[in-house]
Amino acid sequence: xxxxxxxxxxxxxxxxxxxxxxxxxxxxxxxxxxxxxxxxxxxxxxxxxxxxxxxxxxxxxxxxxxxxxxxxxxxxxxxxxxxxxxxxxxxxxxxxxxxxxxxxxxxxxxxxxxxxxxxxxxxxxxxxxxxxxxxxxxxxxxxxxxxxxxxxxxxxxxxxxxxxxxxxxxxxxxxxxxxxxxxxxxxxxxxxxxxxxxxxxxxxxxxxxxxxxxxxxxxxxxxxxxxxxxxxxxxxxxxxxxxxxxxxxxxxxxxxxxxxxxxxxxxxxxxxxxxxxxxxxxxxxxxxxxxxxxxxxxxxxxxxxxxxxxxxxxxxxxx
Amino acid sequence: xxxxxxxxxxxxxxxxxxxxxxxxxxxxxxxxxxxxxxxxxxxxxxxxxxxxxxxxxxxxxxxxxxxxxxxxxxxxxxxxxxxxxxxxxxxxxxxxxxxxxxxxxxxxxxxxxxxxxxxxxxxxxxxxxxxxxxxxxxxxxxxxxxxxxxxxxxxxxxxxxxxxxxxxxxxxxxxxxxxxxxxxxxxxxxxxxxxxxxxxxxxxxxxxxxxxxxxxxxxxxxxxxxxxxxxxxxxxxxxxxxxxxxxxxxxxxxxxxxxxxxxxxxxxxxxxxxxxxxxxxxxxxxxxxxxxxxxxxxxxxxxxxxxxxxxxxxxxxxxxxxxxxxxxxx
Numbered sequence: 285x286x287x288x289x290x291x292x293x294x295x296x297x298x299x300x301x302x303x304x305x306x307x308x309x310x311x312x313x314x315x316x317x318x319x320x321x322x323x324x325x326x327x328x329x330x331x332x333x334x335x336x337x338x339x340x341x342x343x344x345x346x347x348x349x350x351x352x353x354x355x356x357x358x359x360x361x362x363x364x365x366x367x368x369x370x371x372x373x374x375x376x377x378x379x380x381x382x383x384x385x386x387x388x389x390x391x392x393x394x395x396x397x398x399x400x401x402x403x404x405x406x407x408x409x410x411x412x413x414x415x416x417x418x419x420x421x422x423x424x425x426x427x428x429x430x431x432x433x434x435x436x437x438x439x440x441x442x443x444x445x446x447x448x449x450x451x452x453x454x455x456x457x458x459x460x461x462x463x464x465x466x467x468x469x470x471x472x473x474x475x476x477x478x479x480x481x482x483x484x485x486x487x488x489x490x491x492x493x494x495x496x497x498x499x500x501x502x503x504x505x506x507x508x509x510x511x512x513x514x515x516x517x518x519x520x521x522x523x524x525x526x527x528x529x530x531x532x533x534x535x536x537x538x539x540x541x542x543x544x545x546x547x548x549x550x551x552x553x554x555x556x557x558x559x560x561x562x563x564x565x566x567x568x569x570x571x572x573x574x575x576x577x578x579x580x581x582x583x584x585x586x587x588x589x590x591x592x593x594x595x596x597x598x599x600x601x602x603x
Numbered sequence: 604x605x606x607x608x609x610x611x612x613x614x615x616x617x618x619x620x621x622x623x624x625x626x627x628x629x630x631x632x633x634x635x636x637x638x639x640x641x642x643x644x645x646x647x648x649x650x651x652x653x654x655x656x657x658x659x660x661x662x663x664x665x666x667x668x669x670x671x672x673x674x675x676x677x678x679x680x681x682x683x684x685x686x687x688x689x690x691x692x693x694x695x696x697x698x699x700x701x702x703x704x705x706x707x708x709x710x711x712x713x714x715x716x717x718x719x720x721x722x723x724x725x726x727x728x729x730x731x732x733x734x735x736x737x738x739x740x741x742x743x744x745x746x747x748x749x750x751x752x753x754x755x756x757x758x759x760x761x762x763x764x765x766x767x768x769x770x771x772x773x774x775x776x777x778x779x780x781x782x783x784x785x786x787x788x789x790x791x792x793x794x795x796x797x798x799x800x801x802x803x804x805x806x807x808x809x810x811x812x813x814x815x816x817x818x819x820x821x822x823x824x825x826x827x828x829x830x831x832x833x834x835x836x837x838x839x840x841x842x843x844x845x846x847x848x849x850x851x852x853x854x855x856x857x858x859x860x861x862x863x864x865x866x867x868x869x870x871x872x873x874x875x876x877x878x879x880x881x882x883x884x885x886x887x888x889x890x891x892x893x894x895x896x897x898x899x900x901x902x903x904x905x906x907x908x909x910x911x912x913x914x915x916x917x918x919x920x921x922x923x924x925x926x927x928x929x930x931x932x933x
Binding site for chain 2: 295298299300302303306307310311313314315316418421422425426428429430431432433434437438440441444445533534537538540541544545548549559560563575578579582583
C-alpha cells in the first residue's frame, strides 16, 4: 500500500510537471503579450517602440523562452507562483483574496448538487419504471443538457420579473461580512451550478443503485426483517455511493469550469473570474500559478479517492 | 450509365416498390419496437432527426438571412421639418425605424433582437453551427483517440506510460480552461479552430475508453493466434483489435456530441466562440443585455441549446445501452 501511494505520488509529480509545462508553452503561443494588451488602453504609447521594448525588459518578457521556463520551474520548485504583472503582487496574495469567494460558491454548488441528486437518485431507482422514475429521470437529463448559464439566466429572469430581490453584483459580499447580500448574490449561481453538477450524479447514482439493489446481500437484509428504509440507506446507498465518489475529481473540475462562467456572469471576484481576466490580459504568472494549483488539487483529490476506494471496497485492495 | 443493383435485382417495378415499401415499414416497425423498449432514447432520436434536418435544410426554412436588419418606414418622418422641430422631436428626421426587440409575431415568429434581426432565422442558423461543431469535434476526438488509444493499449510499456500521463495532465485541467487556452491562439477564432479545440478537449476521454477496451481484446486467444501466425503489430491492430473495439468507439462518438455542443455554447457565451458566426451561446449572451424587458432572444436560443444537447445525449445513451452497456456511468 505504501509502495503504491509512493509510486502514485511520483507519477503525480510527473503529471504536474507536464501541466506546468503545457500551460507555460500554451500561454506563450497566444498572440500578444501583457505589454501589448496594456497598450491597447494607452494608445499614446502604441507606436512608441522604445517604450514597448523598455516595458518588456522591465517585465522580463524579453528573455529567451528557455530562460523564462527555467526561472518559472525554479520558482515553482520553491512554491513561488510569481508576481502578477498587473498588480505586482504575489500570486499567493491574489489567490488568498479570491479563494474564499470560490470556496463559498463552490461549497454551495456542491451542497445543492448533492442534496438534490442523492434523494432523486435513490427515489428514481427504488421506484424504477414508475411515473416517479420517468419524471425524475426527465429532470436529470434536462439538468445535464441545459447549459449552466442558461439555467442562471432563467432564474435571473424570474427574480427580475417578479422583483423578488436585488442582486448586488458590486458589493462583493462575503457570507461572514454581509450574509443577506451574499445570499441574494450567490443563490442563483449556486442553484444553477448545483443542478448542472447534480444531473450527472443523479444518473450515475440511479444506475448504481439499480445494480446494488439486485445484490444478494440486499435480499438477505430484507429477508432477515430489516426495515426497507434501513436496507436502502445503510446497505444499498453506501455501496452505490462508491462509484459516485470515484468521479469526484471529474465532478470538481466540472464545477470549476461552471464557476468560471458563473463568476463572470455575477461579477463574483473568485478564482474563475481571476483566471479568465488574467488570461485575457496576458498576465501570465498568476494564470500559470492558478492553473497549477487547480491541477494539484484535482490530481491530489484523484489519488485520495483511489486510496479511499480500496478502503471502502476491500474487494479491490490495491496491490 | 451503370444500373443500380436494386434495378437489376427487381426487373419488375411493382415488385421493387413492394420490397422497398416493406423495407421502409420494417424500419418503421423496428423503430416502434425500439421506442417501446427505450422511450427516452426514442425521444432523443426524434429530436436528433429534427435538428439534423433543420441544419441541413436551414436555407429553406430560415425565411430571412440571419444578419438581415429590419426597418420600417417612419410614419412621423417629415423631410421638410425645420431644425427646431427636429430638436424637439428627433424622430422627425429619420426616414426609417429599426424593428428592434419585437415580440414574437406573424412576420418574426420568434421576435427580433436588439439589432433588429430575426431571431427565428438566427436560431435556425445556429442549429447548423451546433450540428457541425458537435459532430466535427466528436469525429476529431474519436479518430485521434482511437489511433492513440489502440497504440497505447496494444504496446503498453513506456509508450503507454507516457501517453497515460499526458492524458492525466490534460484531465487535470478544468475543461473550460483548456478550451480557452487553445481557442485564443488566434485573435478571431475561426470555426475550424473551435472544432479542433473541442476535439482536443475530448481526446483524453476517448483515449481512456478505447485503451481499456483494447486491453481486454489484447489478451484474447485470437490475437495470440494471429501473432503466432507471424502477423505484424500493425496488421493485428488494424485487422484484429480495431474491429473488436468499434462498439465503444461508436458509443464514445455519439455520447460526446452533446457535451461538445454544450462546451461550444459556453465558449460563445464567454465571447470566445467562432468569429462571424451566429451561435446560440452568443445569442444567450446578447439576450442578457435587456433580459428583464426583452427575454425572447435569450430564452429561445437557450431552449434550442437545451433541446439539442438533450436529443444527442438521450440518443447516445440509448445507443450505448444497446451496444455496450458496460460503459454506463463512464
